[in-house]
Amino acid sequence: MSRQHYLKAGEVAFSKMDKVSAELLALTYGSLVTQLLKDKEEIESVNVQLEKMGYNIGIRLVDEFLAKSGIGPCQDFRDTAEVIAKVALKMFLNVTADVTGWNSDLTACTLVLHDNPLNEFVELPASMAGLKYGELICGVIRGGLEQVHMRVSCTFVKDVLKGDDTSEIALEFKEILKEEFVDEDE
Amino acid sequence: MSRQHYLKAGEVAFSKMDKVSAELLALTYGSLVTQLLKDKEEIESVNVQLEKMGYNIGIRLVDEFLAKSGIGPCQDFRDTAEVIAKVALKMFLNVTADVTGWNSDLTACTLVLHDNPLNEFVELPASMAGLKYGELICGVIRGGLEQVHMRVSCTFVKDVLKGDDTSEIALEFKEILKEEFVDEDE
Numbered sequence: 171m172s173r174q175h176y177l178k179a180g181e182v183a184f185s186k187m188d189k190v191s192a193e194l195l196a197l198t199y200g201s202l203v204t205q206l207l208k209d210k211e212e213i214e215s216v217n218v219q220l221e222k223m224g225y226n227i228g229i230r231l232v233d234e235f236l237a238k239s240g241i242g243p244c245q246d247f248r249d250t251a252e253v254i255a256k257v258a259l260k261m262f263l264n265v266t267a268d269v270t271g272w273n274s275d276l277t278a279c280t281l282v283l284h285d286n287p288l289n290e291f292v293e294l295p296a297s298m299a300g301l302k303y304g305e306l307i308c309g310v311i312r313g314g315l316e317q318v319h320m321r322v323s324c325t326f327v328k329d330v331l332k333g334d335d336t337s338e339i340a341l342e343f344k345e346i347l348k349e350e351f352v353d354e355d356e
Numbered sequence: 357m358s359r360q361h362y363l364k365a366g367e368v369a370f371s372k373m374d375k376v377s378a379e380l381l382a383l384t385y386g387s388l389v390t391q392l393l394k395d396k397e398e399i400e401s402v403n404v405q406l407e408k409m410g411y412n413i414g415i416r417l418v419d420e421f422l423a424k425s426g427i428g429p430c431q432d433f434r435d436t437a438e439v440i441a442k443v444a445l446k447m448f449l450n451v452t453a454d455v456t457g458w459n460s461d462l463t464a465c466t467l468v469l470h471d472n473p474l475n476e477f478v479e480l481p482a483s484m485a486g487l488k489y490g491e492l493i494c495g496v497i498r499g500g501l502e503q504v505h506m507r508v509s510c511t512f513v514k515d516v517l518k519g520d521d522t523s524e525i526a527l528e529f530k531e532i533l534k535e536e537f538v539d540e541d542e
Contacts, residue, residue, distance in 0.1 A: 188378035
């Protein structure tokens, strides 16, 4: 389906959601990151933990997405990436992204975020250059996709918080997961 | 001013806010509480830490409140409690509360929450009976009021998560804080 169609679907889906102030989310998320920075010795462990937390959130949010987005099965990974960029990000974070930088196999692309509400109020000191502040979002994408049997890798590669011009998430398709059927008689 | 007036002011203020999905806030907050439960040995320390984090958030959010709520100085503490219940809670959490149970001095009351979006997806096991799950909200109220020179105490006293009929926050006025003027010549 067209980008225009997905943009519209994202608007409609967001209108159906219960909402709270973005500032409250930003500051609550800031408390979480600060707590992890206190707990962990290595910044890389904070990135890993944020991604894991996001993964667990994505597993829960996917039901909400399937119920309220009105989006059916995607035709291919390009389609999937557009749905994440225009519908899923809109529905939960109220932002959209451009999908760019496809590789020749169409298995890897970049999501260029138009905005990131989690960054509100945040300034990273130079000592935090290794922190992937919004990495929870990447975990949410990975967790959500895994629930629909698609394994991906997903991580921040640029961030305006670090002085980059844009905030960019690298998204790469890994494999389709087989559904496991459990025979209850065995 | 009347409750009706404040309800309307709350609606208008909320309409001006940037918004995100309430589910995303609920799950992000859940990650924060879970992390603190892992870090701290005593549940009471988790309550204290959540309240402190909320306090720091309240200090930041009060500017947003003053800028967008259109609410001027309150006449008395009854007025303050109504503004919290009908305008501030609405503006950030998209809920309102009833103000009840005033003491005879009109210095202490109870906020009965009509809903608590932080509770979404949450089930507390019996071992967590001591946890004040939403205590961050109480900290936000205390921090916000302290920025306008009012010291209060604020804590959850009932919670539907623990099987109570309602979720209730006890709010008590302590003192008006004097503004400290620093003479830069000294």
